[in-house]
Amino acid sequence: MNANTAPLVEVRGVSKRYPGVLALDDASLSVRPGEVVALTGENGSGKSTLSKIIGGAEQPDGGVVLVDGAETVIANPATALKLGIVMISQELTLAPELTVAENVFLGRLPRRGRFIDWATMRTRAREELAALDVHVDVDAKVADLSVELQQEVEIARAVSSQARLLILDEATSSLSEHATERLLELVREQARRGVAVLMISHRMPELYSTAGSAVVLRDGRLVGTVPLPATPESQLVRMMVGRELNDYYGSRDCTPGEVVLQVRDLASADGALAPTSFEVRSGEIVGIAGLVGSGKAQLGMALGGAVAASGEVRVNGTPVALGDPRRALSAGIGLVPDDRKRAALLPTRSVAHNMTLTWLPKISRFGVVSRSENRRVREAIAEYGVKTSSPAKLITQLSGGNQQKAILGRIFALGCPVYVLSEPTRGVDVGSKSQIYALLQRLTENGAAVVIISSELPELIGLADRVLVCFQGAVHGECSGEQLTEVHLNAIAVSGRTHTEDFGEPS
Ligand SMILES: Nc1ncnc2c1ncn2[C@@H]1O[C@H](COP(=O)(O)OP(=O)(O)OP(=O)(O)O)[C@@H](O)[C@H]1O
Numbered sequence: 077m078n079a080n081t082a083p084l085v086e087v088r089g090v091s092k093r094y095p096g097v098l099a100l101d102d103a104s105l106s107v108r109p110g111e112v113v114a115l116t117g118e119n120g121s122g123k124s125t126l127s128k129i130i131g132g133a134e135q136p137d138g139g140v141v142l143v144d145g146a147e148t149v150i151a152n153p154a155t156a157l158k159l160g161i162v163m164i165s166q167e168l169t170l171a172p173e174l175t176v177a178e179n180v181f182l183g184r185l186p187r188r189g190r191f192i193d194w195a196t197m198r199t200r201a202r203e204e205l206a207a208l209d210v211h212v213d214v215d216a217k218v219a220d221l222s223v224e225l226q227q228e229v230e231i232a233r234a235v236s237s238q239a240r241l242l243i244l245d246e247a248t249s250s251l252s253e254h255a256t257e258r259l260l261e262l263v264r265e266q267a268r269r270g271v272a273v274l275m276i277s278h279r280m281p282e283l284y285s286t287a288g289s290a291v292v293l294r295d296g297r298l299v300g301t302v303p304l305p306a307t308p309e310s311q312l313v314r315m316m317v318g319r320e321l322n323d324y325y326g327s328r329d330c331t332p333g334e335v336v337l338q339v340r341d342l343a344s345a346d347g348a349l350a351p352t353s354f355e356v357r358s359g360e361i362v363g364i365a366g367l368v369g370s371g372k373a374q375l376g377m378a379l380g381g382a383v384a385a386s387g388e389v390r391v392n393g394t395p396v397a398l399g400d401p402r403r404a405l406s407a408g409i410g411l412v413p414d415d416r417k418r419a420a421l422l423p424t425r426s427v428a429h430n431m432t433l434t435w436l437p438k439i440s441r442f443g444v445v446s447r448s449e450n451r452r453v454r455e456a457i458a459e460y461g462v463k464t465s466s467p468a469k470l471i472t473q474l475s476g477g478n479q480q481k482a483i484l485g486r487i488f489a490l491g492c493p494v495y496v497l498s499e500p501t502r503g504v505d506v507g508s509k510s511q512i513y514a515l516l517q518r519l520t521e522n523g524a525a526v527v528i529i530s531s532e533l534p535e536l537i538g539l540a541d542r543v544l545v546c547f548q549g550a551v552h553g554e555c556s557g558e559q560l561t562e563v564h565l566n567a568i569a570v571s572g573r574t575h576t577e578d579f580g581e582p583s
Contacts, residue, residue, distance in 0.1 A: 080509065081108045081144055084132060085161070085241055085273045091141030092125050092473035094473065096465030099125040101296040102139070105274075109242060110487075111368070112263065112273040114283040114304065117293035118505040119477025120463040123276045126293070126583030127243045130274070131275040157183075160240030167506050168226050170233075172219035177201035179218050180233045202275040204236040205229075218478075222407075224255035226366065231262055235271075242266060244275040246476065248282060250502050253531065260286050267388055269475045278477070278505050280309055289315035319506035325538030326517045332357035334542070336525035337409075337494045338390040345384035345399075350550040356494070356525040364529040365565050366546030373414050375546065376498040376529045380404050381412025382419070382510055383472035391494055410492035412484060414499050414529075419425075420483045421471060427575055428453045428467035431460075433487045461511050477504045482514070488515055497518060498529045513539060533562045547572040 092100040094190070100122045107113045114122045121491040128134040132150035140147050143159050148154050152165070156250035178185070182200040186193045201214045210228045218226060225472065233492055235240055241261060244263065248256040254291075263286060283290060284305045290298040299315050313321050336358045341351035341476045349371040356362045366372035376535050378385040381397070381404030388410075389396040394406040404411065413419040422430050427453045432453055453467050462481045471479055480503050484504055501509045516539065520526055530536050536543050542556035545568040553568040555561075 078181075081110070083142070084109050084144065084512050085274075086142040086145075087126065087130065088140050088142065090126065090129060090136045090141070092122075092129065092134065093137050097309075099296050100129075100136070100233050100293075101292060103296060103298050103411045105276050105291045105298070106140075107272040108415045109240070109270045109272050109394040111289070112265055112275060112287045114276055114287035114290040115276045116283065116290050116312065117299075118463075118507055119337075119503075120475040121316075121505075122296040123293060124245055124475065125296075127163065127245050127274060127276060130156070130241070131161055131243055133163070136298050139295055139554065142477065146371070159242065160238060161240040162234040162241070164227075164230055164234055164244065165245040166247060166249045167449070168223075168230055170218045170226055170230055172265050172576045173217065174203070175215050175217060176212055176221070176229055177214040179229055180204060180235065180236055181215075182306070184237065185327045200236075201232075205232050208232050208235060209258075222368075224251055226475060227251060227255065227259065228262075233257060235262070235266060238272055239266075241272045241274065244273065244277075246276055246278070246503060248277060248279070252540045254367070256282070256506070276457075278503060278509075280312075280506070284309070292490070294318060316505070319507075321510055324513070325535075326510075327519060328515050333523065334358055336392055337379075337527070338388070340381060340388040340390075342353070342378055342385055342387035342398075344371075344374045344378050345386065348549055349378055349385075352553060354544060356527060357372075358493070358523045358525055359520045361520055361526045361528060363540030363543035364527060364546060365531075365533060366569050367532075367535055370569065371547035371549040372529050372546040373498060374549075375551075376411070376414065376496050376527070379496045379527065380409055380412060380413065381413065389545050391533065403544045405490075407491075408491050410487045410495045412497040412500055413451075414493070421479060423470075425471060426468050427457070427464045427471050427474065428464065428480055430471045431456050431467075431482050431489075456485050456489060460488070460515070461508050463578040471532060477508065481508060484512060484515075488519065491522075492524065494525050494527070496527045499531065500528060501530075501532070501535065511536075533565055536565070537562065545569050 088104050089102050091098055091102060097228055101124055117123055125134060127134050132153045132155050141150060172307040177198045177413040182198050186196045198214050205212060210232055212225050248259055260282060286499055287304045289301055289303050290312060291301045335355045337356040340353050343351045344351055364372045364375055377383040384399040391408045397403040457467060460481050463478050484500060501512055516526060537560055542554055543560060543565060544551045545553045545565055547568060552572050555564050
């Protein structure tokens with residue numbers, strides 16, 4: 077990329093107000109052809125709003141957007157597409173009932189005369205996908221593909237639509253490590269070919285391995301633009317959160333107490349998790365690692381009663397009825413599910429309602445929220461760092477990361493003896509992550525037993541006392557102490573090797 081190249085897209089002094097919040101305040105950035113720009117900032121700092129303005133999904137209240145140096149009104153996503161601006165977010169926009177080929181060419185199906193040229197469409201789709209090294213049957217129905225493959229088809233569609241600017245809004249957040257690396261490589265390749273890229277991610281390593289600069293927003297305002305990877309991570313984090321983040325994972329003296337959670341031959345009815353046994357003591361944090369499809373997600377769901385299962389689960393010696401989330405909760409297992417948007421969010425309700433769902437009935441008389449209850453809601457909002465202009469705000473109007481924190485807050489407030497947390501910091505900014513880690517430490521200091529399922533190995537290594545690794549549908553090994561390293565965890569997760577001599581030189 078030539079630094080003298082004119083920007084493809086430039087945003088100057090843009091502002092955007094939603095009821096009760098100034099989401100963007102005089103924000104500016106520019107992206108040149110071949111440049112990968114990271115758009116960074118805490119949850120609610122305005123990143124998605126800014127990318128939606130460039131992608132035509134929102135209109136600014138003030139300021140201008142320039143494309144190829146000319147002031148341009150990007151009235152809607154269709155206009156953006158015509159300008160070569162394509163958005164890829166974690167919410168897939170594919171048509172699930174159509175085939176892969178139809179999705180790649182959706183909205184621009186090749187024609188011969190008045191008719192759609194199906195043969196050309198399938199051949200070209202095959203070529204486009206092969207060029208990106210995506211191996212998928214072009215006649216397969218999208219709904220039948222894994223999330224990873226769906227995301228790759230989405231990228232193929234973006235690339236084959238001659239994108240000039242790709243906007244990735246947390247596009248990797250539900251992908252496995254392998255799929256993430258593939259997606260990032262695709263992005264780098266597109267940049268080498270002159271495509272401009274604007275990427276939003278809360279995962280620092282992704283930004284450092286892919287972007288050439290980072291734009292930092294705080295409370296909708298531009299804090300600055302810095303070069304990557306030249307800028308130390310600590311400096312970038314300080315710009316984002318406005319303070320130093322020391323002692324990121326916190327420290328805790330783990331002297332585990334009595335066994336709280338006993339799991340014997342727990343297996344999911346769908347066969348994704350083979351019989352698995354382990355115990356967790358009071359005050360302990362046990363991590364669960366594994367690749368996508370290894371059974372780790374299913375293990376969390378089976379523990380929390382979210383899927384049909386067999387075997388035995390006991391909390392403080394008392395058997396828990398399996399396959400029933402309400403009974404699991406009343407037995408003392410607080411589950412934070414993986415797919416929070418679908419499984420835990422009440423989209424038509426307020427932040428207050430979503431945060432108090434599980435405990436408000438205990439404290440509100442006749443459904444009326446008293447002043448003291450209101451105070452408790454406000455305290456919970458502050459404690460869990462949920463950024464909202466009001467507790468009455470609709471939960472779906474919060475930024476993605478703040479929705480996550482609201483749900484965590486609701487479940488952490490229950491005082492359960494056991495917590496099962498699936499990907500608890502997905503989509504959450506660095507500052508809030510360290511806040512959540514501190515809350516987890518506090519839960520264990522108060523005697524809770526915590527099971528944390530995560531695809532982020534540094535998080536497991538930083539937090540857990542020991543980590544169980546799932547491989548091909550069962551717990552296959554355990555790492556603790558000096559063995560708790562990415563090398564050891566990966567060796568088990570990828571190939572099922574559990575003997576130290578198999579690991580080679582730890583790096
Ligand atoms: N449709 C909406 N109605 C009301 N407020 C909104 C709406 N969309 C966003 N906001 C508010 O605008 C602010 C910026 O949100 P935005 O989604 O841009 O943040 P973000 O930086 O992308 O956060 P995250 O990292 O959590 O995804 C937040 O305070 C959010 O609550």
